[in-house]
Amino acid sequence: MMKIRTRILLVAVLFMWVGATAQIDKTANVFLITLDGVRWQDVYHGLDTALVQSNYTEDKELLNKMFSGSSPEESREKIMPFFWNTIAKDGQLYGNRTKGSKVDLTNKMLFSYPGYNEILTGKADDAHIDSNDKNYNKNVTVLELANKQERYKGKVAAFASWDVFPFIINDKRSGIPVNAGYMNAQGDLSGREIFLNEMQRQAPIIWESVRLDVFTHHYAKEYVKKNHPKVVYISYGETDDFAHGGKFDFYMKSLHNTDALIADLWQYVQQDDFYKDNTYFIITTDHGRGSGILEDSKWTSHGSNVKGAQHTWMAILGPNVKPIGEAVNGQLYTDQLAPTIAEILDVDVDIQTMPAKPINLK
Numbered sequence: 001m002m003k004i005r006t007r008i009l010l011v012a013v014l015f016m017w018v019g020a021t022a023q024i025d026k027t028a029n030v031f032l033i034t035l036d037g038v039r040w041q042d043v044y045h046g047l048d049t050a051l052v053q054s055n056y057t058e059d060k061e062l063l064n065k066m067f068s069g070s071s072p073e074e075s076r077e078k079i080m081p082f083f084w085n086t087i088a089k090d091g092q093l094y095g096n097r098t099k100g101s102k103v104d105l106t107n108k109m110l111f112s113y114p115g116y117n118e119i120l121t122g123k124a125d126d127a128h129i130d131s132n133d134k135n136y137n138k139n140v141t142v143l144e145l146a147n148k149q150e151r152y153k154g155k156v157a158a159f160a161s162w163d164v165f166p167f168i169i170n171d172k173r174s175g176i177p178v179n180a181g182y183m184n185a186q187g188d189l190s191g192r193e194i195f196l197n198e199m200q201r202q203a204p205i206i207w208e209s210v211r212l213d214v215f216t217h218h219y220a221k222e223y224v225k226k227n228h229p230k231v232v233y234i235s236y237g238e239t240d241d242f243a244h245g246g247k248f249d250f251y252m253k254s255l256h257n258t259d260a261l262i263a264d265l266w267q268y269v270q271q272d273d274f275y276k277d278n279t280y281f282i283i284t285t286d287h288g289r290g291s292g293i294l295e296d297s298k299w300t301s302h303g304s305n306v307k308g309a310q311h312t313w314m315a316i317l318g319p320n321v322k323p324i325g326e327a328v329n330g331q332l333y334t335d336q337l338a339p340t341i342a343e344i345l346d347v348d349v350d351i352q353t354m355p356a357k358p359i360n361l362k
Contacts (some may be wrong), residue, residue: 027278028278028280028344028345029232029278030232030344031269032231032282033234033235034119035236037243037288040103045098046067051299052248062249063249078256080333087281091315097311100329103138103314105118105312106124106285110125110309112286117137118335119142120142120338121338122339122342123139123335123338125139132164134164136173138174142339142341142354143158145342146231151230153231158235159178159234160217160233160234161210161212161217161236165178165235186198190226200212213236215237216235216237217265221265224269225272226333228275231345238254239255243299243300266281282315283316284313284334285312290302290308339354339358
């Protein structure tokens with residue numbers, strides 16, 4: 001009788017385990033991540049010694065100590081270890097123009113709102129988006145398209161350091177929750193979210209429209225832990241604002257820190273059964289910037305009158321991504337990212353509004 005009871009118990013436990021496993025949704029998950037205004041040169045060439053020696057760098061000795069190397073490859077790995085130890089090994093990196101790999105914007109504005117619109121909708125709209133003003137975007141993003149699908153409804157979320165994102169994503173029309181700027185977490189809060197709500201205004205306020213990225217990151221991570229959304233957009237913003245302020249050392253430290261935040265998120269999703277081995281990270285920037293100190297190519301600036309501001313980059317990591325590492329030769333455009341995400345998620349798109357071809361990840 002004892003053996004029979006033991007067998008019944010084992011069978012019951014087995015069915016419970018199978019049932020729990022079956023409840024894990026193994027359709028693809030996508031994390032779209034952007035780093036505002038990060039140059040391709042800083043991703044691929046490492047520390048820019050000319051800018052280190054310029055008036056844009058306050059503590060030259062410290063910056064050299066942190067990020068200089070005997071080669072550009074050694075330097076860039078110090079700056080972005082996750083990119084060069086993980087993505088370069090297991091994923092794809094595009095935009096090193098020195099090796100003939102080119103990524104360019106198709107919009108001609110070359111600043112943030114038009115860039116993010118292009119990333120998210122798959123099409124430039126210079127006729128209507130020609131400023132960073134808080135106007136609701138009339139274009140439909142790939143996030144909104146996903147949220148209209150039954151399997152993704154209520155499973156899409158966005159987190160951003162810049163407070164214009166509720167307008168870019170059009171949270172009112174799309175129904176997508178967007179936590180941006182100094183917005184607090186809402187709803188049934190965890191202890192960590194309560195702490196973040198208290199802390200984000202107690203930390204130094206450097207810019208009124210852009211909060212520190214560490215808060216954006218942990219709001220996003222806590223939401224991911226609690227709700228397991230399938231499509232997540234995270235926009236880090238510090239880099240561009242430090243650059244506009246002419247602070248190259250702060251810009252580089254922020255880039256290094258953001259790489260660590262992305263690594264932290266990747267490590268988490270690979271430990272969570274919901275996300276493990278079935279999650280894509282697609283990482284890019286909204287625009288480039290100038291390359292030096294000359295008036296027409298100032299590092300502090302971007303826009304249609306700044307040389308090189310149209311040049312960007314992208315990095316892709318995921319289960320069905322061929323591990324080519326750093327791409328050589330070829331031309332990609334930022335407007336290809338939205339259709340690529342749609343293809344991963346198996347979301348139908350209208351080629352009239354999203355005409356670019358998806359990137360071939362395989």
